[in-house]
Amino acid sequence: MATPGWAQIRQQIRTAESQSETHFHTLAQYASSNNLSEKPSPEEQNTEDELLELFSKREGLIAQLSRLLDSESALSTSALKQNNLTRHRELLTDHRNELRRVKSQIAEARSRQHLLSNVRNDIASSRSAQEQEAEYMLEERGHLDQSHSVIDSVISQAYQINENFGIQRDTLASVNRRITLAAAQLPGVNDLMSRIGSKKRRDGIILGSFIAFCFLVFFWFS
Structure with missing residues (x-):
């Protein structure tokens, strides 16, 4: 090549x-x-x-x-x-x-x-x-707002119940005064007065316990 x-x-x-x-x-x-x-x-x-x-x-x-x-x-x-x-x-x-x-x-x-x-x-x-x-954070805020709403509702109910208990207390006090006056005039009324007094103490204990429960719920969720 x-x-x-x-x-x-x-x-x-x-x-x-x-x-x-x-x-x-x-x-x-x-x-x-x-x-x-x-x-x-x-x-x-x-x-x-x-x-x-x-x-x-x-x-x-x-x-x-x-x-x-x-x-x-x-x-x-x-x-x-x-x-x-x-x-x-x-x-x-x-x-x-x-x-x-x-x-x-x-x-x-x-x-x-x-x-x-x-x-x-x-x-x-x-x-x-x-x-x-x-x-x-928005979800947590929503949960917190919901918790506050529940607490506000519970507190509102507690105030309403307390107000009702106050009305009942005033009514019972009025009735108590009348019964006391009647007891001075009628025999056997002292025993009835003792029972009514026991009921008042029980109502007072229930009211105090409920208010304490409401505050515990408030502090727990806040």
């Missing part, structure tokens, strides 16, 4: 350079994307791997050009060929530097996007926790 000549090798290098430019365009799209995954996607990694393969291929082709140039006699070697070889080497170096720059841009964009995403997630979590805490 014949060894490729200068023109053929240069054509292969130019094709590889054009393919490299296409891959750079693809990588640049990742650098400007607003929806980068946390890790490089298979497509992104394949594009980078293919670029590295193109660099290696171009490096081998440039080495072939250099050997061809070295094999020519000093008289037949043209300045144009030397300039072409130098240009291919410089472009390969530029492309290597460009790959490092684009990879750095993609890494920064990925880090920035996921940092912002983490911050947004933290804010959302904090807001959710605050909302849950506020809801819990």
Whole structure:
């Protein structure tokens, strides 16, 4: 198989350079994307791997050009060929530097996007926790208000019962006075008076116990 000549090798290098430019365009799209995954996607990694393969291929082709140039006699070697070889080497170096720059841009964009995403997630979590805490406080406030309503109702009933007992006490006192007056005039009434006195003491004990119970309920729920 014949060894490729200068023109053929240069054509292969130019094709590889054009393919490299296409891959750079693809990588640049990742650098400007607003929806980068946390890790490089298979497509992104394949594009980078293919670029590295193109660099290696171009490096081998440039080495072939250099050997061809070295094999020519000093008289037949043209300045144009030397300039072409130098240009291919410089472009390969530029492309290597460009790959490092684009990879750095993609890494920064990925880090920035996921940092912002983490911050947004933290804010959302904090807001959710605050909302849950506020809801819990509202529920507890509702329970407390309900307890106060029950206590107010119990106290109101206690006051009403106390008022009724007061009316009954006044009535019994009036009846007691009448019975006392009658007892002074009628025999056997003293025994009836003793029973009525016992009933009054029992009512007093019941009233006192109920009021004490109401206050205990009030202090328990407050």
